[in-house]
Amino acid sequence: MRQGACSFGLWKVAVDYDDTVIHRVRFMRTAPEGPVPIQFTRFLAGKRTTFAPLTSAAVSGDGKYAQIYREVSRIPYGETRSYGEIAAAAETHPRVVGNAMARNPTPLIVPCHRVVASDGSPGGFSPDPDIKKNLLQLEKTTSRRLFS
DNA sequence: ATATGCTCTAGAA
DNA sequence: TTCTAGAGCATAT
DSSP, rough: OOEEEEEEEEEEEEEEEEEEEEEEEEEEEOOOOOOOOOOHHHHHTSSSSSSSSOOEEGGOOOSHHHHHHHHHHOOOOOOOOOHHHHHTTSSSSSHHHHEEEEEEEETTTGGGGGOOTTSSSOOOOSHHHHHHHHHHHHHHHHHHHHHH
């Protein structure tokens, strides 16, 4: 297993991976040095809208969380869905979706930042909700640029 | 068995 | 319209 990190604003994005399988992604203040797949730096620079062919280890399996992560992975770049909508698609309760997002081992790959509350407010994000806002902002401006 | 959570809806105020 | 209460369910402890 390899590990590395890149920057996103004030934060470091630490990535644990093997070949094209991403095991863990974390936002931290300081992170171990090392290379990350090019998809990360390009995505975070607004120069890429997908992580393909990278995949998250969290989407495989038959658990309820894996189902939820698969549904979340379907949300297109620049769009959002509510916790309730994801819950309906995965046939579970909205709070379970909240739990799954809170424990998402691979944010970005499984775009949990695109899941917002039903009234459009951002909802939570650890370690800092601002990261979620920044990611949504990045996707909004990037998708607008790609469409001009 | 109980506590917890990045929620949601309905009904009261 | 804003606020509160409780439903509802997978996981962690």
